[in-house]
Amino acid sequence: MAQHSAHDSHGGHDQGAHGSLKSYLTGFVLSLVLTVIPLLVVLNDWLEGTPAMVVLLGSAVLQFVVQLLFFMHLREEGKPRYNLMTLLLGIFILVLIVGGSIWIMTYNQVAH
């Protein structure tokens, strides 16, 4: 949406071009590789149980990082780094919610 903030005072917040062909290609290849790894591991039964889980979750987290760095342009943000700050806050809350739920539900006396 065309906004009228840019000319008020905060002009110059544009961060120039978003990425280059090279960075997009790198990101694309990395995300493909990170998709293929868990797929192969599961389809070919290379790993089972905990090791398989670790590989799956590990590549998922790396996939997340690739998305942020190569497509969400987290590195190229101008200061102040609001995107980074909100991301960190979001991750903190996420860990709290997931970890807290697991903790609470694991020790739930009624459910056992």
Place this chain on the structure above:
Amino acid sequence: MLDQIKEFASGFFVTGDPLIYGADVAIAMTMIAVVSVLTYFKKWTWLWREWLTTVDHKRIGIMYVIASLLMLFRGGVDALLMRLQLAVPNNDFLTPEHYNAIFTTHGVIMILFMAMPLMFGLFNLVVPLQIGARDVAFPFLNSLSFWLFFFGAMLFNVSFVIGGSPDAGWLSYPPLSGKAFSPGVGQDFYIWGIQISGIGSLATGINFVVTILKMRAPGMKLFKMPMFTWSVLSSSLTILLAFPILTVTIALLFIDRYFGAHFFTLDGGGNPMMYINLIWMWGHPEVYIVVLPAFGIFSEIVATFSRKRLFGYASMVFALMSIAVFSFTTWAHHFFTMGSGADVNAFFAITTMAIAIPTGVKVFNWLFTMYRGRISFPTPMMWTMGFIPCFIVGGMTGVMLSVAPADFQFHNSYFLIAHFHQVLIGGVAFGYFAGLYYWWPKVFGFKLNEKIGKWAFWLWNIGFYVCFMPQYALGLMGMTRRMSTYGWDRGWWELNLTSTIGGFLMGIGFLFQVWQILHSIKFMEKDTTGDPWDARTLEWSIPSPAPHYNFATIPVVDSKDAWWEEKQRLVQGEAPKPKPPLEPIHMPKNSGIPFIMGFCWFVAGFGLVFDWLWMAIPGLLGVAGCMLAHSFNYNTDYYIPVDEIKATEAAARRSV
């Protein structure tokens, strides 16, 4: 054929209760009255052009306030019906089923359709003016948020006369809210009413975070923002992180009900306690979402009416932001009795007690702001004074509840009911009333009548204590929440009767406020200064009501209380800062799409409630069509020419 229609209608409409028939008649007559007034005065085009399609934050704010006051009326009537039922033992005024429906809708409406929209109304009315902006960051989205809230609230309220109200409590715990125990459509109204308005709430949160971070006037660094703006930022950030949890939880409940999944049923590997865990992850931050802006309002009011700069600005900001984050760490105190063991309960008891610390810091800051100030007591300040002791007592009982072993006694008793009403009425409602009184002249250009306002204040305050203090005692005497009747042998009736009297005193207080508004519209003189309270922040530097572009020239800020400092400089004989020449102002154009899209959501929601796909699918297609239409609409903005700005400013100055 006729029998079929009869059978359908008897299931479709709620029947069998004279109260409901009375409400049916009242609703029909109100609608006929509205339609005929609009038609008689030929106001339909006016309504559409000036209000329904507006993207102006001030008008959207006014619509939020009107809608939330209507919801306050409905939620208040629910409360009084409950108090009537409980006034004497063995009462059969309401059946238990009807009582269940009423406490459910009372809770949902007061939190989600009264407190939230009143809060968004104040955000909209104040924040852009306070930071020297001409609108919010995304005006179209802002309008869409309002209409999603509005149609979501309407969908929820329709359940009153069509299909039947939800009756499984305001948080709709499974298994009671599951298909097995609530086969009717009430829970589906609950789900879709909340989901549709929830999208709007989330969008408003995003909108105000971006507005505050990106659209402040030049020179207004973060640490020069007014305290209300800080509180809106903290509240909006909390919305951003908390509302998705609500959406997901309710969506899972929907999947359970509609597709027969087993997220929250014990058979099939689900666990209803997971729902309680998830919903309070939203529910606890939610109470801070609504109370943080109230803290901001009090900060503005205390500074203005003490004629002093706010004491401890940095500690106030720190308190707001730390409450926003730590509100996410206390949720399990809502279900200490669920049985998660001593470690879990101890952890959440300590976090709950700890969050009282920043709140205490704020109370001391307000007191120190008043210390040696030149204090005056118009209505906004009265409400602030009413708030401080009320909130302290509410906070103290909160700390009592946070002691996990003791909570096994208090849990779900009237002690709890009294506690949360004390923080929600004493904190949130008093805060928003104070804010409405304070900013009313900025929005409408005249003050509200002080004398009637003081009557309303005292009725509300005395009524509050008469209503809720007995409930603490009742809770300790063993009265649990949500019971629809009790026997003479309990010894509860004197306290319950007292409580009912208090409830009605608050109801009379509300009537006084309605009278106050109507009386003031007719009799109050126009405020010609734009700054009737001699206040401190930028919104008071422009005429009242603000011109639709807000600031003819964007102010340059160099200190915290920018407008106060400017006035001090003028008093000391310094020349006012030279204003830059006027330039054409870039403004967003009105759009009918948000209204239409909200209506399409209503149609889709109604279809989903009754499982009528022939209705739901066209509704959802309409939503998609609106999105598409807006995506290809490039004609979204225009410029106000300098001549028009000059004319508007001259007209405003004449009245100034």
